[in-house]
Amino acid sequence: MRHFLTLVRREIRLALTGGGIWLPVIFYLAVATLFPFVTGPDKMLLARTGGGILWIAALLSTILPIERLILPDRQSGMLDQLAIRGWSEEVVATVKIVGQLVAFAMPLLLASIIASALIGLPETKVLTLLTGLAIAMPALSGLSVTISALTAGLNGASALGGLLLVPLAVPILIFGAGTLSDTPGNAMQLLAATSIVIAVLSPFAAGAALRAGRS
Amino acid sequence: MTARQAYAPFIRLENVAINRGNRRVLSGMMLDANAGDLIWVRGANGCGKSTLLRTIAGLLDITSGRAEVEGRVALSDENLALEPNMTVGHALKFWADLDGGTPADCDSALSEMDLLSLCDVPVRYLSTGQKKRAGLARVLSSNAAIWLLDEPYNGLDSASSAHLDRAILRHLAAGGLTLLAAHQSPSINITQSLLLDSSGQMA
Numbered sequence: 001m002r003h004f005l006t007l008v009r010r011e012i013r014l015a016l017t018g019g020g021i022w023l024p025v026i027f028y029l030a031v032a033t034l035f036p037f038v039t040g041p042d043k044m045l046l047a048r049t050g051g052g053i054l055w056i057a058a059l060l061s062t063i064l065p066i067e068r069l070i071l072p073d074r075q076s077g078m079l080d081q082l083a084i085r086g087w088s089e090e091v092v093a094t095v096k097i098v099g100q101l102v103a104f105a106m107p108l109l110l111a112s113i114i115a116s117a118l119i120g121l122p123e124t125k126v127l128t129l130l131t132g133l134a135i136a137m138p139a140l141s142g143l144s145v146t147i148s149a150l151t152a153g154l155n156g157a158s159a160l161g162g163l164l165l166v167p168l169a170v171p172i173l174i175f176g177a178g179t180l181s182d183t184p185g186n187a188m189q190l191l192a193a194t195s196i197v198i199a200v201l202s203p204f205a206a207g208a209a210l211r212a213g214r215s
Numbered sequence: 216m217t218a219r220q221a222y223a224p225f226i227r228l229e230n231v232a233i234n235r236g237n238r239r240v241l242s243g244m245m246l247d248a249n250a251g252d253l254i255w256v257r258g259a260n261g262c263g264k265s266t267l268l269r270t271i272a273g274l275l276d277i278t279s280g281r282a283e284v285e286g287r288v289a290l291s292d293e294n295l296a297l298e299p300n301m302t303v304g305h306a307l308k309f310w311a312d313l314d315g316g317t318p319a320d321c322d323s324a325l326s327e328m329d330l331l332s333l334c335d336v337p338v339r340y341l342s343t344g345q346k347k348r349a350g351l352a353r354v355l356s357s358n359a360a361i362w363l364l365d366e367p368y369n370g371l372d373s374a375s376s377a378h379l380d381r382a383i384l385r386h387l388a389a390g391g392l393t394l395l396a397a398h399q400s401p402s403i404n405i406t407q408s409l410l411l412d413s414s415g416q417m418a
Contacts, residue, residue, distance in 0.1 A: 003313055010298075010309070017300055077294025084272050085313060118255055214274060 011099025024061035032115035050119035051180035069148035090207035105137035142202025148210035224286025224360035231280035258411030264396035286360035299339035326354035
């Protein structure tokens with residue numbers, strides 16, 4: 001467990017030094033800042049559509065770190081050295097997902113408070129947005145690591161990663177945005193179920209991709 | 216530096232063949248290496264030396280034949296696996312920590328590869344030869360019983376090569392086992408030479 005945490009700390013350090021933390025947050029806040037310029041100062045409209053825009057911005061922010069999650073470690077031989085020491089690819093993928101949860105998800109959740117204020121989201125919906133995003137983050141982190149493992153080393157990995165991630169994240173987006181509607185129904189439960197399924201499957205999918213990439 | 220092992224390391228390969236994609240890169244590979252052995256793997260570019268080392272390290276699956284490796288393995292190849300933004304000392308300590316080693320193991324490895332004076336220098340500022348020595352120091356500090364060294368003399372000056380030779384000799388004397396893939400013959404006594412022809416077969 002100590003070694004697992006050592007590797008997670010490394011992921012956080014790399015995200016800090018490589019822009020993996022700040023770039024998604026800046027992108028996310030930029031969308032929240034620019035959106036009112038497009039719609040105009042209609043508070044009712046902003047309140048109604050702002051939550052959905054923040055969900056889209058969160059999803060697109062997930063694409064930004066994709067290129068730096070796996071490729072540098074593959075090129076530097078880090079993944080080989082971990083494999084030699086008996087670290088299974090699935091555990092390595094889990095390390096990366098946990099690292100993403102801390103280095104990507106938590107800053108984005110904090111940024112959501114500011115973004116909600118920028119967009120003028122009603123207070124009642126801010127908590128719902130934060131809860132929904134918090135529930136979705138394991139899935140988004142899992143998807144970004146999986147797609148990073150699948151596209152590492154390919155030409156145009158970033159663009160390809162985006163193309164792959166968006167359709168896979170559509171259920172998250174639908175249920176996530178659904179939690180903010182006036183008739184949310186079971187959207188939060190469905191969001192949680194989807195997130196759990198994706199988060200549980202991601203280490204295995206990413207692990208298989210890492211193994212395939214090595215051979 | 217001593218190799219930590221409960222029992223003697225060995226490598227046995229029996230008629231091992233390896234395909235990469237549809238291409239057979241190694242075939243008919245036989246090897247019986249034991250503690251204290253220094254095996255020189257040689258052959259032309261692309262004959263499969265690195266593939267053989269990566270297979271023994273467990274990174275590649277064998278297509279046919281039988282391979283047995285007893286003992287913890289450390290690999291040094293063209294990939295440094297040291298973070299460029301970390302200092303040499305911290306980068307080595309990261310791996311030593313994962314290997315269950317101590318800071319003293321790192322200092323000893325740095326000393327053996329004459330890198331103590333560069334301990335606080337970020338890896339990205341090292342020259343090619345210094346990076347090579349840092350990668351070798353990672354192997355030395357691993358306390359692994361089996362060292363797999365892929366072209367370890369590339370980029371090393373004569374003094375650094377001598378440092379490496381001494382480290383290998385100490386490792387062998389401590390009951391370790393070393394496979395060394397290189398074009399030029401090591402200046403220390405080798406136990407076996409494994410010559411691969413251009414089709415990846417033992418010549």
